[in-house]
Amino acid sequence: MVMEGPFAPPRDQSWSRVSPRLARMRRTVLVFTGVPVVVAIAVACGLASSTLAVVAAVVGAALIGLCWMSIGRNLRSWGYVERADDLLVTHGALFKKLTVVPYGRMQLVDVEAGPIERSFGLVSVKLHTAAATTDAKVCGLTPDTASGLRDRLTQLGEAHASGL
Amino acid sequence: MGSEPPAPVEAGASAPVAEGTPAAPADETFRLHPLTPVALGGRILGVVAALVLFNLAGQRAGEGGGVNWPLLAVYGGLAVLVVVRGLVTVAVTRYHLRGGELRIDSGLFLKKSKRVRLNRVQSVDVLEPFAARIFGLAEVKVTTAGTERSSVRLRYLSLPAARQLRAELLGRSAGGDEGAPEAPERPILAVPHGQLIGAVLLEMVSWRLILLLIGPVLATVGQNNGHRATAGVGVVLFLWFAVLIAHSVWRRVTTLWEFTVTESPDGLRIRHGLFSTSRQTVPPGRIQAILIHQPLSWRPFGWVQVRMNVAGYAGNANSKSTMLLPVADRAFATALVGWVLGGVDLESIPLTRPPSRARLRCPLWWRAQVAGSDERVFVARHGLWSRTMDVVPHERTQSVRLTAGPMQRALGLATMHLDSTRGPVKPRAANRDALEARAMVDRQVERARAARRVSAGAPSGPAVAEATPSAS
Numbered sequence: 001m002v003m004e005g006p007f008a009p010p011r012d013q014s015w016s017r018v019s020p021r022l023a024r025m026r027r028t029v030l031v032f033t034g035v036p037v038v039v040a041i042a043v044a045c046g047l048a049s050s051t052l053a054v055v056a057a058v059v060g061a062a063l064i065g066l067c068w069m070s071i072g073r074n075l076r077s078w079g080y081v082e083r084a085d086d087l088l089v090t091h092g093a094l095f096k097k098l099t100v101v102p103y104g105r106m107q108l109v110d111v112e113a114g115p116i117e118r119s120f121g122l123v124s125v126k127l128h129t130a131a132a133t134t135d136a137k138v139c140g141l142t143p144d145t146a147s148g149l150r151d152r153l154t155q156l157g158e159a160h161a162s163g164l
Numbered sequence: 165m166g167s168e169p170p171a172p173v174e175a176g177a178s179a180p181v182a183e184g185t186p187a188a189p190a191d192e193t194f195r196l197h198p199l200t201p202v203a204l205g206g207r208i209l210g211v212v213a214a215l216v217l218f219n220l221a222g223q224r225a226g227e228g229g230g231v232n233w234p235l236l237a238v239y240g241g242l243a244v245l246v247v248v249r250g251l252v253t254v255a256v257t258r259y260h261l262r263g264g265e266l267r268i269d270s271g272l273f274l275k276k277s278k279r280v281r282l283n284r285v286q287s288v289d290v291l292e293p294f295a296a297r298i299f300g301l302a303e304v305k306v307t308t309a310g311t312e313r314s315s316v317r318l319r320y321l322s323l324p325a326a327r328q329l330r331a332e333l334l335g336r337s338a339g340g341d342e343g344a345p346e347a348p349e350r351p352i353l354a355v356p357h358g359q360l361i362g363a364v365l366l367e368m369v370s371w372r373l374i375l376l377l378i379g380p381v382l383a384t385v386g387q388n389n390g391h392r393a394t395a396g397v398g399v400v401l402f403l404w405f406a407v408l409i410a411h412s413v414w415r416r417v418t419t420l421w422e423f424t425v426t427e428s429p430d431g432l433r434i435r436h437g438l439f440s441t442s443r444q445t446v447p448p449g450r451i452q453a454i455l456i457h458q459p460l461s462w463r464p465f466g467w468v469q470v471r472m473n474v475a476g477y478a479g480n481a482n483s484k485s486t487m488l489l490p491v492a493d494r495a496f497a498t499a500l501v502g503w504v505l506g507g508v509d510l511e512s513i514p515l516t517r518p519p520s521r522a523r524l525r526c527p528l529w530w531r532a533q534v535a536g537s538d539e540r541v542f543v544a545r546h547g548l549w550s551r552t553m554d555v556v557p558h559e560r561t562q563s564v565r566l567t568a569g570p571m572q573r574a575l576g577l578a579t580m581h582l583d584s585t586r587g588p589v590k591p592r593a594a595n596r597d598a599l600e601a602r603a604m605v606d607r608q609v610e611r612a613r614a615a616r617r618v619s620a621g622a623p624s625g626p627a628v629a630e631a632t633p634s635a636s
Contacts, residue, residue: 006566006578006598010606085613096573098566098602100609104616105562130452130475131562131583133590 007090007098015079015090022140023075025120027068034064070094080138082152085160087127089136099136104160105129109153111146125149192261194329199299200320201250205243206295212243259318264336266306268316280316282337284308286450286476287431289485290326290443297441302326306333307476315476334430334445349426349433352500355490359467361417363491366461368413375405420490425500432504434488444485446474449619453556453582453589454488454501460549468497473587486588505541505557513538515545521575522595535580535593535604540615542582542608544591554591556582558608559615566605568598580604 009015038060046053073093081088086102110126117123123146127136141149202209216239219232257270266280289305296302301320308315321329331347369376379402386394421438431447452473462468470489477485488504489497502508515536522530528548535544542561545553561582568578578601581592593604 006568006602008602086609094570096566096568096578098605099563100565100605101563102609102613102616129562129583130585132586133565133581133583134563135565136563 007096009079009081010083010088013081013083015081018075018078018138018140019122019142019145020075021120021122021142022078023071025116025122025140026071026074028120029116030064030067030071034060034067038064075140078139082149087136087153089127089138091139097135099134101127101129101134101136102160103153103156106153106157109150109157111150113143123147125153127153191263194259194261194321194325196254196257196318197301197320197322197325198254199301200254201247203293203296203299203301203320204250204253205246206293206298208246209243210295212239212246215239261332261336266316266333268318278316280306280308282333285333285337285447287444287446287474288330288333288337289445290323290330292323292437292441294439296320297439304329304333307474330443330445331430334447337447338430347428347430349428352425352427352432353489353492353496354425355420355423355492357421359491360420360423362465363462363467363469364413364416364420366465367459368409368416370459370461372405372409376402376409379403379405420487423487423490425489432488436487436490442485446472450474451488451504452560453554453584453587453591454504455555455589456494456497456501456553458494458551462491463551466494467491468494470497470501471588473584473589475585477587501555505555508538508540508555508557510541510543510553510555513541513543515543518577518595519597522577524575525571525577525595530595533594535596537608537611539611542591544593546594554589556584556589556591557615558611559619560584561608561612564605564608564612566601573598578602580608582608 038057041060042053042057045056070093074091077093077096078091080090085104086100088098088100090096090098107128107130110128111123112126113123121142122139123141123143124137124139125141125146126138128134129136138149216236219235219239223232252272253270256272257268260267260269264282266282268276268278268280270276270278285306285308287307289303289307291303291305292301293303296319300323302323303320304318304326306316306318318326318329320326334347379398379400382398382401383395384398386392386396386398418438419440420436423434423436426433426435428445431445431450434442434444434446436442452475454470454472456468456470458468468489469487469491471486472488474486489500492500498510502510513536515534517534518526518530520530522533526533529546532548532551533544533546535542537543537558540557542556542558543553545551562585563583565581565583566578567581572578572595576598577595578598579592579594580596580601581590584591593601596604
């Protein structure tokens, strides 16, 4: 927890966390794609030698386990705070990021949900400014939270709008 | 109305404004210049003409019997098609200036109507591609704030009409009266030919000298060992690289030829080009960020280059339009940048270095990655050999980011990025102490907010300048 400092929420505030369903969705996707791949590789190795197949299976299982755990870490790393003048978004477990977007700089707010996201009842909200590098996306929100956030953001954006 | 409105049509649709009529936003409807088809199809028509001439010359030389009529008919048909397509474009395209709005209606079957709100205009360019320039035509390109397809091109108008339209657009975009005459200009800098050629040569050749040397080395080695194939490869390589480099030097010199910067009430005017010329006008306060770059090979001469981020000038196709000064003396460039940003003294801003443990992440260059800010701007320098200085006024900051990868976190470092509109300037303070970086982020956010409040009323920038840097 050495790095908690620089990526800490603003004083007297705490991160709003995203829905744990995000991790469940990612883990489901991981199991449904990772396991068949590992099995296929293990079977292919099994044609050559059975020890190789065991090694492949163990390594594959270990990798899946690692991904499983990192999904958990990644989930806990997501957070956002709505302040009076700007929105703070943080995410990333290994590569940490913190973005501060002033409401007055928002050009548009995107609400997106892909088919897999939808089946898990998740939505993501993305903020665009005039800069292409602005990386302000909040994944894994429930539809209610997302539409509430979107409405508040668009309102605040209009109130603060200051051109470019 | 000024002198000659550009090619007015349908006098009924827009009542001509009499001298001294009160300034109710006049509606004006215009058309493209009738010579447009020739200029639009310039390249294709040129190729067709060349093919026809080549063909006729072949026949004259007496190779085949008689003229190859079917082939000529195909070429002629192609030319007619190109011209007809252009004529249709001219016939169906109309642009209307209505109050604070420019509307362009086009399309024969599929009608298109595009509206541009003039208070959102980021810049207005008058471009003269070579094919158009021959006929005295010019394109007017209006860039608005937006990420994609944010520019509107009017191809082509006569040059006086284009300039008149530009003045009109800029006048209206600043909220002024319509029918503004062209604003007077005051020269700031004209890049001398010799300096431009020298600078481009130095910049283009520099490390590519190694490529140029491969050939002669190979040739000498081959010659000495009596291995003719190697020698031949050497000669070919040398010629190949020489042609490549000469081509890039030529292109750069011709686009940046006669580069002049002038200042007028409606913004900075930038003009350049030998065959195809371009005249850009960037209204005050539209420059989002600026960088001063010094390639290694320019250091003995003390020359620098200045480039800028302007919203809408994105992508590589437009990279030349991000140039503010292709080459100038360092002191002059620094003074100009300070003045463009509304009177900032860049040299007086305190800059700090990353902590020395950053050398593990960034061995030699960590020392050069200095950054700092004052009440008006954020400044960052980087590069040990080729040096770059990025400058962003606080009120133009879009968003602020803090990032830290695994290695940076292990060392307790983080990087702060200021997000600007797309362009050459990507300002950041790299590899700072993590807590210091966070403090910088918070301070930057605070300063940007304060600056936005201040600039909310009047746009900043050199609208009315008291002191201009004088060329040394």
